[in-house]
Amino acid sequence: MRTKVILALGAVALPLLLRNLYAIMFLVPDEMEQGPIYRIFYYHLPAFFTAALCYLTALVSSILYLLKKDQKYDAIAVSATETGLAFAAVNLITGMIWGRISWGIWWAWDPRLTWALICWLVYFGYLMLRSAIDDPTERAKNSAVLSVFASASVAITWKAIEWWRTQHPGPVLSIRTGGVQKIDPIMENMIYVNTVALLFLAAIFILVRLRQEEVQREIDALRRYAHAMN
Amino acid sequence: MTTLRHAAAIAVKDLRSEFRTKESINSTLSFSVVILLLFAFAFDPTPDMIAEFGGGLLWIVFVFAGALIVNRAFARELPNDCIDVLVSSPASGASLFLGKAVAAFVLLFGIECICLPVFGILYNVTWWRSLSGMMGVLALGTWAMACVGVFISALTVNLRLREVMLPMLVYPVLIPAILPAMMLTNTLLTGQPLPSDFGVWLRLLVGFNIMFTTLSVYLAETILVR
Amino acid sequence: MDERNITYMFYGLAVAWGLLAVYAVLLGLRERDLTKQLDTLKRMVEEKK
Numbered sequence: 338m339r340t341k342v343i344l345a346l347g348a349v350a351l352p353l354l355l356r357n358l359y360a361i362m363f364l365v366p367d368e369m370e371q372g373p374i375y376r377i378f379y380y381h382l383p384a385f386f387t388a389a390l391c392y393l394t395a396l397v398s399s400i401l402y403l404l405k406k407d408q409k410y411d412a413i414a415v416s417a418t419e420t421g422l423a424f425a426a427v428n429l430i431t432g433m434i435w436g437r438i439s440w441g442i443w444w445a446w447d448p449r450l451t452w453a454l455i456c457w458l459v460y461f462g463y464l465m466l467r468s469a470i471d472d473p474t475e476r477a478k479n480s481a482v483l484s485v486f487a488s489a490s491v492a493i494t495w496k497a498i499e500w501w502r503t504q505h506p507g508p509v510l511s512i513r514t515g516g517v518q519k520i521d522p523i524m525e526n527m528i529y530v531n532t533v534a535l536l537f538l539a540a541i542f543i544l545v546r547l548r549q550e551e552v553q554r555e556i557d558a559l560r561r562y563a564h565a566m567n
Numbered sequence: 568m569t570t571l572r573h574a575a576a577i578a579v580k581d582l583r584s585e586f587r588t589k590e591s592i593n594s595t596l597s598f599s600v601v602i603l604l605l606f607a608f609a610f611d612p613t614p615d616m617i618a619e620f621g622g623g624l625l626w627i628v629f630v631f632a633g634a635l636i637v638n639r640a641f642a643r644e645l646p647n648d649c650i651d652v653l654v655s656s657p658a659s660g661a662s663l664f665l666g667k668a669v670a671a672f673v674l675l676f677g678i679e680c681i682c683l684p685v686f687g688i689l690y691n692v693t694w695w696r697s698l699s700g701m702m703g704v705l706a707l708g709t710w711a712m713a714c715v716g717v718f719i720s721a722l723t724v725n726l727r728l729r730e731v732m733l734p735m736l737v738y739p740v741l742i743p744a745i746l747p748a749m750m751l752t753n754t755l756l757t758g759q760p761l762p763s764d765f766g767v768w769l770r771l772l773v774g775f776n777i778m779f780t781t782l783s784v785y786l787a788e789t790i791l792v793r
Numbered sequence: 794m795d796e797r798n799i800t801y802m803f804y805g806l807a808v809a810w811g812l813l814a815v816y817a818v819l820l821g822l823r824e825r826d827l828t829k830q831l832d833t834l835k836r837m838v839e840e841k842k
Contacts, residue, residue: 490779493778497743
């Protein structure tokens with residue numbers, strides 16, 4: 338069943354991703370000031386949305402784990418965090434490449450960039466903590482608590498940035514600017530379509546990772562069983 | 568009320584045992600002074616430079632010291648399985664955490680108060696120009712470190728790689744507290760009138776403390792009770 | 794628009810796809826490793842019965 342869902346998602350995601358790549362390269366108009374480089378943006382922003390959604394999923398399932406103590410939620414949390422990190426890496430590195438052209442430097446210690454990097458490090462720490470604990474219940478509990486803690490830190494850093502100045506371009510999507518059309522609707526739609534494509538991809542990653550967690554648990558159980566037989 | 572009384576008992580116990588052995592005070596204090604010395608060699612700072620990064624330098628030293636102190640918070644209870652006894656005692660997880668955090672705070676604050684004059688002498692800085700403000704910022708930043716640090720040290724106490732893991736997890740989480748602490752200390756060191764963004768940084772620091780104190784007191788029960 | 798602009802656009806797109814591809818490959822490798830472990834264990838348990 339799970340495999341079929343994954344395959345079905347893949348059947349939707351792959352053509353969509355390829356179509357979007359074609360559209361991004363050839364169909365959308367050039368941005369007036371920036372030239373072709375701005376097309377990176379069609380991956381930069383959707384990757385951010387996807388990563389943010391993954392982090393949020395991880396937070397929610399960590400809280401659910403703490404409330405219900407069900408290993409299922411722990412598995413979702415780790416899968417979502419790992420996938421989120423992959424997409425956050427896309428977000429960060431495409432941003433750096435864009436910055437090299439637009440700002441002339443790879444990395445500016447701009448609050449938003451710094452926030453994204455802190456976020457990455459915090460959740461990477463989460464994975465490190467997981468890998469250091471052997472006992473599954475202990476691991477699930479401690480990493481769920483750390484996930485909640487880390488999310489609080491990430492949220493407060495995010496808030497701090499809104500108070501502080503930033504040289505990162507401000508919001509352009511009409512949902513964030515209160516209906517004011519700041520970019521061409523064709524461009525805006527492209528962003529949404531590619532966000533959907535990346536979300537499909539993220540769903541596939543999470544499902545595959547989730548199954549791996551289950552297989553891992555099965556392996557652990559078999560190990561204990563084999564050990565008990567000796 | 569009982570929570571606070573139990574917390575006070577644990578804090579006093581921790582401090583008493585620390586003052587008897589003095590193992591983390593001595594090592595942390597000498598470590599901090601060595602770092603202050605090393606920075607002086609590394610940067611050969613002029614007064615202008617100190618005005619620019621004095622706060623940052625000071626807080627880097629404090630953060631290093633903080634990692635050493637909070638590492639001991641629960642590790643101290645590992646020999647003789649004291650931690651299991653503490654957990655099964657009538658004290659709740661919250662009071663256990665609070666007591667440990669207060670003890671770490673007192674130790675760290677004491678060490679910082681010794682480091683500050685050393686910093687002043689080595690780098691020729693008049694740091695006492697706004698003493699009360701300085702102490703306030705120091706206390707707020709130190710509580711943030713003690714609270715987050717002790718909480719995460721409870722998470723990592725059973726790990727083999729505890730010493731490496733703890734700073735790796737604590738520092739990124741602490742950034743929203745350390746950043747304003749550095750900025751505020753910098754401003755206070757220069758002795759100039761407070762700029763307009765002073766309030767924003769102060770709010771951020773206070774907000775961080777309130778949020779994380781609440782969160783860790785609330786979650787302490789979950790991690791400590793097995 | 795200068796050439797560097799276009800080159801960097803390609804770098805950007807390549808990185809976006811590349812990173813996701815690398816993660817997918819890593820997932821695939823882990824999948825293979827886990828399946829192998831599971832098979833070995835199952836066989837071991839069968840033999841012992």
